[in-house]
Amino acid sequence: MGRNRLxxxxxxxxxxxxxxxSMHSVTLPSRITAVHHKPIVLDGNLDDWQGIAFTxxxxxxxxxxxxxxxxxxxxxxxxxxxxxxxxxxxxxDEALYIAVEVTDDHLVTDDTSSKQRTATAWKDDxxxxxxxxxxxxxxxxxxxxxxxxxxxxxxxxxxNGATTSQCSGFAQTFGDAVYWxxxxxxxxxxxxxxxxxxxxxxxxxxxxGGKVRPGDTIGLTLGVMDDDDGLxxxxxxxxxxxxxxxxxxxxxxxxxxxxxxxxx
Numbered sequence: 612m613g614r615n616r617l618x619x620x621x622x623x624x625x626x627x628x629x630x631x632x633s634m635h636s637v638t639l640p641s642r643i644t645a646v647h648h649k650p651i652v653l654d655g656n657l658d659d660w661q662g663i664a665f666t667x668x669x670x671x672x673x674x675x676x677x678x679x680x681x682x683x684x685x686x687x688x689x690x691x692x693x694x695x696x697x698x699x700x701x702x703x704d705e706a707l708y709i710a711v712e713v714t715d716d717h718l719v720t721d722d723t724s725s726k727q728r729t730a731t732a733w734k735d736d737x738x739x740x741x742x743x744x745x746x747x748x749x750x751x752x753x754x755x756x757x758x759x760x761x762x763x764x765x766x767x768x769x770x771n772g773a774t775t776s777q778c779s780g781f782a783q784t785f786g787d788a789v790y791w792x793x794x795x796x797x798x799x800x801x802x803x804x805x806x807x808x809x810x811x812x813x814x815x816x817x818x819x820g821g822k823v824r825p826g827d828t829i830g831l832t833l834g835v836m837d838d839d840d841g842l843x844x845x846x847x848x849x850x851x852x853x854x855x856x857x858x859x860x861x862x863x864x865x866x867x868x869x870x871x872x873x874x875x
Contacts, residue, residue, distance in 0.1 A: 750861070
């Protein structure tokens with residue numbers, strides 16, 4: 612083997628000892644398309660999502676929020692059975708829909724209750740959706756004057772049905788079709804030693820500033836919170852983000868193209 616080839620191989624192998632790196636990992640797309648679809652029934656199952664492409668996020672290709680370091684017994688997820696998820700997006704004429712299927716080996720909801728609408732969602736098993744409706748890729752999604760909240764923000768749904776949207780321009784609006792709605796599959800499906808559970812979301816265009824329509828592109832990311840021990844969350848795994856504080860810098864989020872209805 613030539614000296615240059617040996618150096619190159621050494622660099623590749625050396626790089627892959629870094630956390631989250633895998634010779635078999637698949638790079639996640641940063642841009643996905645939301646196709647036009649009939650309205651999704653928010654019932655916590657994926658029957659309506661047949662034929663819609665899902666994106667798989669694992670400890671190898673996702674982003675862990677290092678903000679959690681020093682909290683509880685924080686650590687990277689051991690493997691995809693410990694924490695991973697897949698998600699899909701689509702839309703109808705009125706709203707954007709997001710489905711998330713989470714794989715988790717231990718479900719905990721000790722810090723929230725089902726009827727809470729200002730829940731500390733990030734402490735339990737939950738999904739958080741982050742929307743940059745005007746797609747300005749602002750460096751601080753939580754700017755002091757709340758300007759970024761006018762076109763999105765953070766919307767969280769806990770496995771037990773608790774929610775919060777306090778860090779958005781639409782606080783305590785969960786369940787209102789004018790703003791946002793959601794559902795979880797409370798009958799979690801056991802597969803071997805892991806649990807798969809489902810979240811569904813509906814976001815009306817008003818949540819994105821009221822001007823977003825098919826043909827537009829928005830900024831978006833989502834993170835799955837995981838609490839294994841009943842203390843602070845153990846880890847938070849994101850699709851696309853800049854860590855730490857994945858919720859802050861919109862320029863690190865992914866993008867969603869809202870594809871117009873083609874008529875076919």
